[in-house]
Amino acid sequence: MLVYRFLASPRWLGYAALTVAAATVMVLLGLWQLDRYHQRASINARITAGTSATPVPLTDAVPRPAGTPGTTGPAPHADTEWLRVRVTGQFDPSREILVRGRTVEGRVGFEVLTPLVLSDGTAVLVDRGWVPPAESGALAMPSVPPAPPGEQTILGRLRPSESRGGPPKEVNGRLEIRRITPSALAPSMPYPVYNAYISTDQPAPGLTAVAPEKQNALQNAGYVLQWWLLAILTLFGFAYLARKEARGPEPEDLLDDLADSPA
Incomplete structure (x- = not known):
């Protein structure tokens, strides 16, 4: 695990803090959209129930x-x-x-x-x-x-x-x-x-009933998945970069450096 000592450096600590902050914001946005989904689904349920309710x-x-x-x-x-x-x-x-x-x-x-x-x-x-x-x-x-x-x-x-x-x-x-x-x-x-x-719901002749308009709850459900997937990808991206840093430069990168160095 000594190869990951670089994570304690100021630069990588800054990267980590930024990644966690961004992922946290995305999770909170997903929770907000989840709450909106439940609100809209509840409205739709009341509209449906009202068609036959006493x-x-x-x-x-x-x-x-x-x-x-x-x-x-x-x-x-x-x-x-x-x-x-x-x-x-x-x-x-x-x-x-x-x-x-x-x-x-x-x-x-x-x-x-x-x-x-x-x-x-x-x-x-x-x-x-x-x-x-x-x-x-x-x-x-x-x-x-x-x-x-x-x-x-x-x-x-x-x-x-x-x-x-x-x-x-x-x-x-x-x-x-x-x-x-x-x-x-x-x-x-x-x-x-x-x-x-x-x-x-009983308009007189010459008047048109104003029908209830259901909410698009599925749109909010899609936003929940979108924000949470972005949060996961953000954390995965940090882990990928940290692993790449720990492994050091690839062999082909060393060959490129040698080719670019002056004779």
């Missing part, structure tokens, strides 16, 4: 908002995303909002967001479905089927608040937003609002 009451999945109008309650747990829920109330079409720039089956249009007011005075935002843009152009208002009157029981998938949302803006007589963020919309509403929304 809907649960909304209040079992999302904390009820306090009684202050214009505010939202606590956000639901991340594990409730895509859970199938049911809730009963009456639509408030006067507060209906169009969500622009939403794509369904390769077409960009609008999702129709209407508050459903519950018997206790709170409200939950219901995504009633998607409509295509008007034939006269994307800047024109689409034709939106009216929300049904009277008491309605809504079945749908629970969706968490989207990030970076802002208050609604009036465009051609209708309210519009880009992101569905209940906390940003609640101040413009006269009732407490749940901090989540429901994407209905």
Whole structure:
């Protein structure tokens, strides 16, 4: 083992530290991708289970908002995303909002967001479905089927608040937003609002259901293998160079040195 004494030299210790640091970073990146894989696989499992699961009451999945109008309650747990829920109330079409720039089956249009007011005075935002843009152009208002009157029981998938949302803006007589963020919309509403929304699976005629979109978990699994293989190759490369150094120059290298030396 004396031939490996060179590993204790400052130069090789530096090589070793750099190799271990690089391999450690790659292993950690692989663990991060593994966590992402489990998160996405869990979402996909909930989406699949929701197709046949019995809907649960909304209040079992999302904390009820306090009684202050214009505010939202606590956000639901991340594990409730895509859970199938049911809730009963009456639509408030006067507060209906169009969500622009939403794509369904390769077409960009609008999702129709209407508050459903519950018997206790709170409200939950219901995504009633998607409509295509008007034939006269994307800047024109689409034709939106009216929300049904009277008491309605809504079945749908629970969706968490989207990030970076802002208050609604009036465009051609209708309210519009880009992101569905209940906390940003609640101040413009006269009732407490749940901090989540429901994407209905029973759209009215003229509206298209917004189907759940499964995550590409296999891509993350591929990244896990990629990072961990790179970590192994990095360590193997260091071991290979150390072994080559310990063996000394190859015979052909000595012959080349002799040939290159001056006579």
